[in-house]
Amino acid sequence: MRLTYHLFLLVLKLKGIKKVFSKSPIDFVKLRKEDIHVPKIKGLDQYRFQVSISMVTQLAIRQNSTLVLYCHGGAFVSGPAKHHWKAVERIAKNTSATVWMVDYPKAPENKIDKILENLFDVYSKALEEFATGDIIMIGDSVGGALIVSLTQMLIKMALRIPEKLILISPVVDATLTNPAIAEIDSKDPMLSKAGVLSAKKMCSLNGDLNDPRISPIKGETKGFPPTHLFVAQNDITAPDQTLFLAKMKKDKVDVKFYYENKMPHIWPILPFLGQGKKDFDTILKIINE
DSSP states (O other), X not given: OHHHXXXXXXXXXXXXXHXXXXXXXXXXXXXXXXXXXXXXXXXXEEEEEEETTEEEEEEESSOOSEEEEEEOOSTTTSOOBHHHHHHHHHHHHHSSEEEEEEEOOOTTTSOHHHHHHHHHHHHHHHHHHSOGGGEEEEEETHHXXXXXXXXXXXXXXXXXXXXXXXXXXXXXXXXXXXXXXXXXXXXXXXXXXXXXXXXXXXXXXXXXXTOTXXXXXXXXXXXXXXXXXXXXXXXXXXXXXXXXXXXXXXXXXXXXXXXXXXXXXXXXXXXXXXXXXXXXXXXXXHHHO
């Protein structure tokens, strides 16, 4: 693990990811250079369709009764990137599920209300083709926050919710006011508070970072489906995820917690990390249950 982790750190340094996330305003144009909107994936049936102003890519070995709806990260301002496509490819090839990758509208051109409106429309489309007991929602980073906010919206509207949620390092509090964040910032090889906070402000409505739509920890979790929460030690968003775990437990949510020492943000879907591959195998098992 030591060798692969150092290789991963070298790649991050060469790409200047930490440097980008250490500046405010964040350079979202540079981040978008890693975006891939039309993937080249072999061995899977692919079908692309538009819902509202989101582009959805369906990946499957064959049409299946279970749907995995994947909401990618990217600080609200970028994505999906190569590691997101590799993740959905692995899911489609190693589970009995059809996968939808949702390429939703990004900030700063779009705000949180428009992004969530698009996700709601995609989910509504999914309900036309799949039973709610056959829909699993996965999100990494802000994608995890978005599916939490969408679930809160569905419950508030008394609509059908997915079978389960899988949250990989979700950014549940856009305010980043947790004092424990400062202690982790220097250890986090990817993120820094300045850039992440800048991106959240770009996505917020009138600068309101306490809006539950962008900070779902401010909203309710009562009535949530079974949830799987993946948290890493060297991640500035981890302290808020720990608080979110406590909130879900208080609300009697069936939540399972997976914590990895010395791992960075969204480690299960990152290249080179042996521990990430092991934990992604756990995600595949959760989907196949």
